[in-house]
Amino acid sequence: MTPAIVGGIVAVVVVLLAGLGWVILRMRRVVKIETPEEAADAAQAQLRGFAVAGAVVGADGQGALAIADDGRVAAIKRIGKHLAVREVSWRTVRATHEGILVETGDKALGAVMLAQVDVLDIRRLAPKSVRV
Secondary structure (H helix, E strand, O other), X not given: OOHHHHHHHHHHHHHHHHHHHHHHHHHOOOOOOOOHHHHHHXXXXXXXXXXXXXXXXXXXXXXXXXXXXXXXXXXXXXXXXXXXXXEEXXXXXXXXXXXXXXXXXXXXXXXXXXXXXXXXXXXXXXXXXXXX
């Protein structure tokens, strides 16, 4: 085999490996909740009579809270391509060092973490009638 043929084979292998690496990275990409509006839309669509007064998304985009103008609260988490929404009690919403943690009690949804969100962020969203 000539050096040109060997070089061509090496080039083809490198291109194929690079393409495969790109495909694997693309498949493993974490899909985030992009905006509070996206979280609010999901809550209003999935919960009857839930008129969102405000919403907040964690810094990593993995969890969100939506608060209705009547004081109800919904935890939102991305599962695959869809947003799962569950109405929760205010008692399940608590502050941690990492952010706000919501223990939903739902096996499919699990706990929802809002990274780098603090109690002040939640208090700003909550209606005045709700004590946070």
